[in-house]
Amino acid sequence: MPSRRLQQIIPSVATSDGAGVSLRRSLGRAPDARVDPFLMLDEFSSDDPDDYIAGFPSHPHRGFETVTYMLDGHMLHEDHLGNRGDLLPGGAQWMTAGRGIIHSEMPQQESGRLRGFQLWINLPAAEKMKPASYCDIRPGEIPNVALPGGGDVRVIAGRVEVGGVEIAGPVQGITTEPLYMDVRLPAGGSFSHPVAAGHSAVVYAYEGSLAIGDEAEARPLPTQSAGVLDGEGPVAIRAAEGPARFLLLAGRPLREPVVQYGPFVMNTREEIEQALADYRNNRLT
Ligand code: FE2
Secondary structure (H helix, E strand, C coil), X not given: CCCCEEEEEEECEEEEECCCEEEEECCCCCHHHCECCEEEEEEEEECCHHHCCCCEEEEEEECEEEEEEEEECCEEEEECCCCXXXXXXXXXXXXXXXXXXXXXXXXXXXXXXXXXXXXXXXXCHHHCCCCCEEEEEXXXXXXXXXXXXXXXXXXXXXXXXXXXXXXXXCECCCCCCCEEEEEEECCCCEEEECCCCCCEEEEEEEEEEEEECCHHHCEEECCCEEEEEEXXXXXXXXXXXXXXXXXEEEECCCCXXXXXXXXXXXXXXXXXXHHHHHHHCCCCC
């Protein structure tokens, strides 16, 4: 089966969120830049504390899941359920907002580099009002697998086969069956991987540039851009010039209406109004 082709490039744009954290947003930079079931992908990366020190003080979410994956630095998550998650380099947190969560995500450093990603994954209509839950994933819980041709893969969610060995990431049992991999390739290195038929696939290049697709028709994906793949086959990715690092995301599309208002993502306008009213009246959670 031919590999999936790079169908659309969503370059990230510089923006800020929280109390003034500088970041780059690719998925979700506009309503037509979502890739069902993925709503948003932010990359934060800075050596300048002014870019991150303000953090994300207490704020609500309803109707989806957030996945934060750290490469460098130290953040602390606290929520209304009493969870405290210490996010360290190479660690992640998987938060299912469900009917409502109120949390903060604050840098625990006053200098040095803070670098990582936050991905928003939609919940099906039937699960948008389920109770919130939170999972702290320590760096050592994320399998790191060497690739036969050089480089390595970390598996945050999903089940993958690398070099004939099946590896399960720490996050399982999510309805959208997300695959979340962090791949590092040496110069000229390549990586191919099956993606379930009918599932969406997105590649986010965060260091170096990539060539995506079968050799003869590979198309370039520049750094700090999300590439949306089409087709039903596997993904085939090559480091185009020098070494490269990228995220590979895949998941089952929900094909349901999406109505977003800031940190609330529901299916209808009425449900958004309900979320706002519930938040105002301290009934979100
Ligand atoms: Fe948040």
